[in-house]
Amino acid sequence: MKQLWLLLTVLFIASITRVNAQEIEDESLSRQYDFSFGVGTGVAFEKDLFQTGISEVKVSPEILMNFTMHYATSEHLAFGIFIEGFTQSIKDIPVILQSGQTKSEVFDLTCSLMGLDARWIFSPGIIQPYCYGAFSMVAGTLKNSDMGNLRCTGFAVGAGAGLSYFFAEHWALVIEGYGHVGSAKWKQKVFTNSTGTSFNPSHAGGTLGISYTW
Numbered sequence: 001m002k003q004l005w006l007l008l009t010v011l012f013i014a015s016i017t018r019v020n021a022q023e024i025e026d027e028s029l030s031r032q033y034d035f036s037f038g039v040g041t042g043v044a045f046e047k048d049l050f051q052t053g054i055s056e057v058k059v060s061p062e063i064l065m066n067f068t069m070h071y072a073t074s075e076h077l078a079f080g081i082f083i084e085g086f087t088q089s090i091k092d093i094p095v096i097l098q099s100g101q102t103k104s105e106v107f108d109l110t111c112s113l114m115g116l117d118a119r120w121i122f123s124p125g126i127i128q129p130y131c132y133g134a135f136s137m138v139a140g141t142l143k144n145s146d147m148g149n150l151r152c153t154g155f156a157v158g159a160g161a162g163l164s165y166f167f168a169e170h171w172a173l174v175i176e177g178y179g180h181v182g183s184a185k186w187k188q189k190v191f192t193n194s195t196g197t198s199f200n201p202s203h204a205g206g207t208l209g210i211s212y213t214w
Contacts, residue, residue, distance in 0.1 A: 034078075034213040035069045036174050042086065042205020049090070049109070049142075051194040057093070059109065061086035064205045066176075068117075075124040082134065084180075085112035086203060095146070095191075108143040111201050113156055113180060128164040128172075133157075138184045138201045152199045154184025164211060172211040179204035 044059035063086065070080030090107040115136025122129045138154040160178025167173060179202075186197040 032072050032214075033070065034072075034172075034211050036067070036209055036211035038066050038174060038176060038207030038209025040064050040205055040207035042203055044086065044111075044200075044203040046200040046202075049199070050093075050190045051196050051198065052191060053195055054193075057090060059111075059200075059203075060088060061203060061205065062088050064203075064207060066207055066209070070119060072121075076121050078119045078121065080117050080119065081115070082117055082136070083112065083114050084136075085110065086205070087111075095144075103146070105144055105146060109140070110143075111138065111140045111203070113138055113158075113182075113201070115156075117158075126166045128166075129161070130164070131159070131161040132178075133159050134178075134180070136180070136182075138182055140184060140186075140199060140201065142186070142190065150186055150188065150190060152184045152186040152197075154182055154199070154201060156180040156182025156201055170213055172213065174209045174211045175206070176209070177204075177206040 042061050042064045044061055046059040048056040049059055050057055064084075065086075066082060066084035068080050068082040070078040072078040088109045090109060093105045093107060094102055095105045096102050113136040115134055117132045117134035119130050119132040122131075134157065136156050136158065138152070138156050140152040140154075142150040142152075158178055158180035160176055162174055162176030162178075164172040164174050181202045182200075184199045184201045186199055189197055
């Protein structure tokens with residue numbers, strides 16, 4: 001994580017001192033495609049991951065990532081596809097194995113969203129504030145060395161806002177905040193004493209990233 005922040009900082013400082021601002025603005029207005037990658041953190045709204053009602057385990061994303069690609073139909077409007085999600089390692093969960101032995105286990109949770117969005121750019125130029133709305137399919141996995149992999153599927157809708165700052169002809173720094181609300185279900189109960197199979201993929205967060213346009 002620290003290495004990525006350092007890389008972004010170096011790119012920013014090195015490029016802004018060499019490239020003419022008017023050239024950047026002229027070029028950014030003529031680009032139709034962009035690809036961006038961002039990392040950050042956030043909060044999730046699932047309060048009882050294992051649905052036991054006894055020892056509730058909240059979902060707390062450790063890292064949040066997104067990948068997006070957009071096609072601009074005008075200076076203000078763009079449509080795109082995205083992959084976004086979060087991961088979390090959940091430790092010290094007591095599990096009763098088939099042998100009857102109780103063991104402290106680690107579960108790795110991944111929640112991924114893949115979908116479409118529409119972006120509105122308020123002010124084309126070197127600095128581009130924007131907002132967007134999105135619809136996506138949800139795919140989640142819960143991995144454990146003894147119990148294997150459990151999968152869930154669902155859907156979500158979301159919205160967000162961000163700011164792109166072009167520091168070079170093709171490159172921009174991007175800061176973004178967004179949230180998704182949805183519903184999903186596990187293929188089966190996590191534990192035999194789980195009360196259901198529902199999983200809440202809703203979450204919100206912020207990322208810092210870099211974008212390449214052409």
